[in-house]
Amino acid sequence: MKIHGPGLNQVLFNSQTWFTIDTSHGGSSDLQVTIFTPTNEQLNPSTLLTSAGLRVDWTPCEIGTYRIHVTLHENPIPGSIFHVKCYDPKRVVVIPLTSNSSIRKPTKFLGE
Numbered sequence: 001m002k003i004h005g006p007g008l009n010q011v012l013f014n015s016q017t018w019f020t021i022d023t024s025h026g027g028s029s030d031l032q033v034t035i036f037t038p039t040n041e042q043l044n045p046s047t048l049l050t051s052a053g054l055r056v057d058w059t060p061c062e063i064g065t066y067r068i069h070v071t072l073h074e075n076p077i078p079g080s081i082f083h084v085k086c087y088d089p090k091r092v093v094v095i096p097l098t099s100n101s102s103i104r105k106p107t108k109f110l111g112e
Contacts, residue, residue, distance in 0.1 A: 001025065001077045002053075003070060011060050013088035021054045021070065021077075028054040032071045038064025038086075060086040 005019030021031060028049050033056050035043040045058035060066060068082040094101075 001072065003077065003079065003082075005055075007056065007058060008068070008082050008084060011066075011084055011086045013060055013063055013086055016057060016059045018055055018057045019068075020050070020052050021056065023049070023053045030073050032069075032074070034069040036067045036069075037062045038066065060084075062086065063088055063091070 002022035003019060004022075005017075007017035007019040011017045021028070021033075023031070028047075031054055033045055033047065033054075035045055035058055037043060037060075039062060041062075043058055043061075045056045048055045048057070063086055066084045066086060068080070068084060070077045070080040070082070
């Protein structure tokens with residue numbers, strides 16, 4: 001079973017994202033998608049059956065790592081649990097500045 005889309009990579013805080021589960025080899029009625037926030041709250045994503053498969057739309061509402069569980073017939077699909085990091089670029093602070101840094105000029109840095 002294939003699963004793909006931007007909602008399985010790093011996601012932007014408070015922005016809707018999605019992923020698709022390929023259902024060409026079986027029905028979507030036995031698929032279960034559960035998403036947990038970094039504080040362990042359960043989200044209720046919306047789903048839509050399309051020609052590409054089951055599309056799952058969700059919006060991250062907290063900064064941190066989300067856990068996405070996908071099961072088929074109550075068994076995890078390959079790759080599940082998916083860990084997805086959510087970030088807010090407005091909260092990124094680079095300290096200390098390097099000697100090559102200047103205001104309004106691009107600089108390189110390593111982030112976590």
